[in-house]
Each structure stands twice: as C-alpha cells, then as structure tokens.
Amino acid sequence: MAPVANGRVVVPIEDTATLRATVAHVAAAAADGDVSAIHFVYLASWRDDDPRIDDRRTTAQDLLADAADWARYDLEDADVSENGIEIETALIAEDVYLFGPRQYAERLHTYADEHGIGTVVLDPEYTPVGNTTLLQPMEFELASTPLSVREAPVDRPSRRERLVSEITGPRFATVFGGSLAFYLVLGDPTYPFDLVTGVATALVVAISLSQVSLDHDPTLRESPLRLVRGLIYVPSLLLEILKSNVVVARVILSPSLPIDPTMTRMRVLVGSGLPVTTLANSITLTPGTLTVRARDADLYVHTLIPWAREGLFDGGLERWTRFVFYGREAARLPTPRERDDCAVLQGPDADEPMPFAATDGGPELDTHHESDEDRAPDTAAEAAPTAPGHHEDGDRR
Amino acid sequence: MALGSLDPVTTARVVLILALLAGALFFTFVSMVGVIRLPDVYARAHTASQADTLGAGFGLAAVALTLGWQGASVKTAILLFFIFVTNPTAAHAVARAAFEDGNVPWTEGDERR
Known part of the structure; x- marks a missing residue:
C-alpha cells in the first residue's frame, strides 16, 4: 500500500x-x-x-x-x-x-x-x-x-462462488418460495405440469431478483412477525382509505370546490428501503395526500385539503409503519407535529421555500438514492418528463 | 326472477353485491368529476387514484362475492392486492415527474389552469 x-x-x-x-x-x-x-x-x-x-x-x-x-x-x-x-x-x-x-x-x-x-x-x-x-x-x-x-486490493469471489453463496441464502429461499406459492395459487398445485413449470419459473425469478427485491436477509424470528403485523395493518389502512375517500368525494362534489392544496414536507422516522416505501405508498393511497418526492427521510407530500394535512401531521400512518416494521413499542412516538418535523411549503403560512431540482441544484437538495442522479443533478430534472422510468429506482427499494 | 322469491341469505348477498357495485360506480364517477374540476396535475393525481382504490376495490369485491368460494375469488383478491401496490406507485411517478419538471402546485388564489 x-x-x-x-x-x-x-x-x-x-x-x-x-x-x-x-x-x-x-x-x-x-x-x-x-x-x-x-x-x-x-x-x-x-x-x-x-x-x-x-x-x-x-x-x-x-x-x-x-x-x-x-x-x-x-x-x-x-x-x-x-x-x-x-x-x-x-x-x-x-x-x-x-x-x-x-x-x-x-x-x-x-x-x-x-x-x-x-x-x-x-x-x-x-x-x-x-x-x-x-x-x-x-x-x-x-x-x-x-x-x-x-x-483494498483483494481477490473478490468469482461469479460462481457468488452465485453459490446467493442461492443458498435466506433471501433466495424466500423469493423462491414466494414466487412458487404465487404460481401455484394461480395454477393447480396437484397438476404435475404446473409444479414443474412453477419450480422452473420460481428459480428464474429467484436467481435474477432475490438480491434486488430484498435488501437484507429475512430472519426466522423477525420476518414472520412483520408479515403478521402487516396483515393487521391492512384493514386499518383500508378503513383510513375509505374515510378519506368519502371526505375527498364530498369536497369534489360540492359546488364551491373547497380545496386548499399545498405542498408540505415531513421528516419521517422510518428506515430506508421497504419501510419508507410502505409509508410513502400508504400516504399516496389515502386520497388527499400524495407523496411527490422522497429525499432520504424527507417526504414531500402534496395535500389537497386541510383535513388531510392535519391527519398527515398527526402521523397515524407513520406510527402504523413503525408498528409493522419495528414492533408495538416503536409505534409510541411523538407526532411529526410535536417533533417539529413537518413544514408547509406554500401559501401565506409557508414555513420554508419549495425545493425545486430544476431551479436549485444545491447539493443539500439533491440527495437522491440513485447514483446516476448524484453525478448529474442538473440533467436529472430535465430527463424526468422524457424518461420517467429512469427515476423510479427509488420506489422499489 | 324477483328478489322476493329467493331465500334470505341469497337476498342479502344480492343486495350487498348491488351496494358494492353502486359504491364502485360512485367513486369512479367522483374520480372523473375530480379530474375535470380540479386545478392542476397534483390535485388530479389525488382523485385519479380514487377510481383505482375504491372504484376498482368495490368492483372487485362485488365480483368476489358473486363468484362465491372458489379459486377465482382468490385471484380477485390477488388482483386487488396488485392494484393497491401499483396505484400509489403510478400516482407518485406522475407527481414526481411534474415536480422534477418544476411544476409549481396550484394554490388558493391562483389562476385556473
């Protein structure tokens, strides 16, 4: 050296x-x-x-x-x-x-x-x-x-060794099992042809995607618990969606159209990858709130009506996400409003200016997960409308 | 066949199916009205996803109820699951593209676009 x-x-x-x-x-x-x-x-x-x-x-x-x-x-x-x-x-x-x-x-x-x-x-x-x-x-x-x-100039494992270590890992087993189960639900588990093609398909899926779809090895203790807590979360999310749908429907159908849209920013206390994706997607699923941008722990959320904005700042979905991924104890935390982790970005009561990649390429604003954007913060904004797929990498993590 | 000639369980089921279908139509209609009335791309993205979540949601629930306990209802549930995963992703993609393009969200007092 x-x-x-x-x-x-x-x-x-x-x-x-x-x-x-x-x-x-x-x-x-x-x-x-x-x-x-x-x-x-x-x-x-x-x-x-x-x-x-x-x-x-x-x-x-x-x-x-x-x-x-x-x-x-x-x-x-x-x-x-x-x-x-x-x-x-x-x-x-x-x-x-x-x-x-x-x-x-x-x-x-x-x-x-x-x-x-x-x-x-x-x-x-x-x-x-x-x-x-x-x-x-x-x-x-x-x-x-x-x-x-x-x-460090060290020998890295060969492709073959790497493949062997991958296909014996828990990630591979999980993705393989999951895709096989899905295939057999669609097909007929008692029909040998479906079994054979199912195993072949699941193998292809697991070899190509197991390292992409899961970012760390699932564990026998924590992962099933998360799954069960996720199942508990689903009905409450559905109820939340139903409630906001009714409220938003009323706003849309009322002749005066009483909307007050603003962009907001909320710093969330959930981990990167699946937890933050779950939270951002839950926010988007609920009408009235729409996640526009995720920059590290900062979610930029467009809110349509004050009611939805209040609900967002009360952090109900954030608590649920923490419950699903970290357990019941983790769900007890101050709301984003109490933590002073939320801000309104538009209107007369704006707390801070709108961050635009197109008008402001400052380094503190361009904290993307994607490496390609890190290299070219200025071109990233221009590339968006023509190649939307290019920007979706962040969603799948 | 008139509703009255069916046994109570079937009647309840038919009523529930009709109610779900009415809900599906209602929320799809609201979504359509919203897309026309709301001022900008962000606000429209809010309401466009309503057609997917509750519109398609109620519709598929009605389908599952009509089919009863069989393999196809399980597939309906899976279909619903995928809609609930892809819908926010698509809405986010549209909103994010607009945001990256420097599209300032409409606020109270702005001109209608």
Missing part, C-alpha cells in the same frame, strides 16, 4: 467474503510501517431506540471484535509489536436511520475528523445497505470530503 496521508486509517466493515482479506491488507500495511492507527467502524442500519435490536448490535460488535483480533493476529504473525499500532473499533450512526451513500460518507467523515484520520480503506465488497452497488456512489461521495479513499 502506498504511504497513507497521516498513517491513520478508518475501515468501514460489514460481514463480507472479503472482510478477512481487507483486514489482512491493512494489517500488512501497518506491519510495513505505512499505517500507525487502524479504526474499524460499523455503520448501524438501525436506530438505538428500535425495539429488539440487541441481536443486530451484538452481531455488529462481534464482527468488530473479530476484525480487531484478526488485525492483531496478523501483526503478531509479521513479528511487529502491536503496541506501536493503535487498533480501535466503533459502532457508529446509531442515532439515525441512514439513507443514501451521502449519509454514510458524512458519518465516516465525521468519525475520521474526530479521530484525526486521513484515509478510508474500503472493502471492495462493502455494501452496507445490502443492495448491489453502494460502493461506487459512496466512493464518489467520499471524494467530496478531504479524506483520501482507497479500495
């Missing part, structure tokens, strides 16, 4: 196939005297007040301890006294749900600043969100910080 800025490096880690090799690489650099301090950090994907996160926290701490142990072992092996080399571990970002690569980069930068670190060493397989390509956008975001970034 080339000499490192001030000999102090931070290594964000996650349980990957190349973690061991990355640790070995950093330890070797330390043994050569290029590195004097190694900090392993784990960026939490949860918030510390979520219920039942002890397991995930323990797993993260174990992984950090392993990495530190491996580094010490490698140093010992190389006959270097470990005393001269500082090895630290830290579990960070437990106070927020992290959304895009920008937030990951920000957190790393803050940590590096606090500990006088000048270099980030990235495990080439590091993808904290569990999805496919976070590394590149993260390198891009890190490039705008004073930190220098390098990728």
Whole structure:
C-alpha cells in the first residue's frame, strides 16, 4: 500500500467474503510501517431506540471484535509489536436511520475528523445497505470530503462462488418460495405440469431478483412477525382509505370546490428501503395526500385539503409503519407535529421555500438514492418528463 | 326472477353485491368529476387514484362475492392486492415527474389552469 496521508486509517466493515482479506491488507500495511492507527467502524442500519435490536448490535460488535483480533493476529504473525499500532473499533450512526451513500460518507467523515484520520480503506465488497452497488456512489461521495479513499486490493469471489453463496441464502429461499406459492395459487398445485413449470419459473425469478427485491436477509424470528403485523395493518389502512375517500368525494362534489392544496414536507422516522416505501405508498393511497418526492427521510407530500394535512401531521400512518416494521413499542412516538418535523411549503403560512431540482441544484437538495442522479443533478430534472422510468429506482427499494 | 322469491341469505348477498357495485360506480364517477374540476396535475393525481382504490376495490369485491368460494375469488383478491401496490406507485411517478419538471402546485388564489 502506498504511504497513507497521516498513517491513520478508518475501515468501514460489514460481514463480507472479503472482510478477512481487507483486514489482512491493512494489517500488512501497518506491519510495513505505512499505517500507525487502524479504526474499524460499523455503520448501524438501525436506530438505538428500535425495539429488539440487541441481536443486530451484538452481531455488529462481534464482527468488530473479530476484525480487531484478526488485525492483531496478523501483526503478531509479521513479528511487529502491536503496541506501536493503535487498533480501535466503533459502532457508529446509531442515532439515525441512514439513507443514501451521502449519509454514510458524512458519518465516516465525521468519525475520521474526530479521530484525526486521513484515509478510508474500503472493502471492495462493502455494501452496507445490502443492495448491489453502494460502493461506487459512496466512493464518489467520499471524494467530496478531504479524506483520501482507497479500495483494498483483494481477490473478490468469482461469479460462481457468488452465485453459490446467493442461492443458498435466506433471501433466495424466500423469493423462491414466494414466487412458487404465487404460481401455484394461480395454477393447480396437484397438476404435475404446473409444479414443474412453477419450480422452473420460481428459480428464474429467484436467481435474477432475490438480491434486488430484498435488501437484507429475512430472519426466522423477525420476518414472520412483520408479515403478521402487516396483515393487521391492512384493514386499518383500508378503513383510513375509505374515510378519506368519502371526505375527498364530498369536497369534489360540492359546488364551491373547497380545496386548499399545498405542498408540505415531513421528516419521517422510518428506515430506508421497504419501510419508507410502505409509508410513502400508504400516504399516496389515502386520497388527499400524495407523496411527490422522497429525499432520504424527507417526504414531500402534496395535500389537497386541510383535513388531510392535519391527519398527515398527526402521523397515524407513520406510527402504523413503525408498528409493522419495528414492533408495538416503536409505534409510541411523538407526532411529526410535536417533533417539529413537518413544514408547509406554500401559501401565506409557508414555513420554508419549495425545493425545486430544476431551479436549485444545491447539493443539500439533491440527495437522491440513485447514483446516476448524484453525478448529474442538473440533467436529472430535465430527463424526468422524457424518461420517467429512469427515476423510479427509488420506489422499489 | 324477483328478489322476493329467493331465500334470505341469497337476498342479502344480492343486495350487498348491488351496494358494492353502486359504491364502485360512485367513486369512479367522483374520480372523473375530480379530474375535470380540479386545478392542476397534483390535485388530479389525488382523485385519479380514487377510481383505482375504491372504484376498482368495490368492483372487485362485488365480483368476489358473486363468484362465491372458489379459486377465482382468490385471484380477485390477488388482483386487488396488485392494484393497491401499483396505484400509489403510478400516482407518485406522475407527481414526481411534474415536480422534477418544476411544476409549481396550484394554490388558493391562483389562476385556473
């Protein structure tokens, strides 16, 4: 490894196939005297007040301890006294749900600043969100910080090894089982032809989509619970939809058309990926509120009538989403209004100006999940009307 | 066949089916009126999704009730599920495209567009 800025490096880690090799690489650099301090950090994907996160926290701490142990072992092996080399571990970002690569980069930068670190060493397989390509956008975001970034030059698993590890994983099993069950509901489970074609179809679906449709491995304890809580949520969502439909129908049919549409912004306390998608879609399903834009934890919601706006700021759907994904304890939280997490963006009582990508390409506004937009914030707005499909990536996460 | 000559359970079922159909027609009608009367793309997106959620929802519920307990009703339920997943996604796509294009939402006091 080339000499490192001030000999102090931070290594964000996650349980990957190349973690061991990355640790070995950093330890070797330390043994050569290029590195004097190694900090392993784990960026939490949860918030510390979520219920039942002890397991995930323990797993993260174990992984950090392993990495530190491996580094010490490698140093010992190389006959270097470990005393001269500082090895630290830290579990960070437990106070927020992290959304895009920008937030990951920000957190790393803050940590590096606090500990006088000048270099980030990235495990080439590091993808904290569990999805496919976070590394590149993260390198891009890190490039705008004073930190220098390098990728550990380690052998990555071959396509074949990767495929094998994927098709034995819980994600594959879940997607395969789900698609097979769906196929057999449509067909006839007792007819052998349907069984054979069903298995073939489910295999194709699971091989091509299991890593895309689920962003982390489902667990036997938490995932069925979420499913059951989701089923409890459905009737209450339907009731909510029915109520708002009637209210909105009355407004539309009344001759004076008493609408008062405004754009609003609400910062929601749900994780990225499926939770925030569920919440945004539930808001859109309820007539009177329409999610226009999701920028990290900020949802830009268009509201048609004051009644719908009040309901939105009372955070009923947000509490339900938290109930579905994090459990009953997590649903008890102050409303967005009490947290001061909501704002009206239009009209005489506007709290803050409207954010437009087209008129204002400022970096704080263009915090998209999509890497391609991060690269070209100015063209993103122009591309939207001609290629709407291009912008839909965020919805499926 | 007159309603009176049916047994009470069937009568109740027919009445329920008719009520659901009436609901479906009502909300689809409201949705249509809304699309014509409301001022801009965002407001119209609100009401356009009404036709999908309750219009199609009540309609499919009436279909399921008509078919009774058989495989096809399960498929109706699945159909409903997919409508409820795709409808907000489509509404969001339209609104987001408008927003990205710099389309300022209509507010009280603006000219009608």
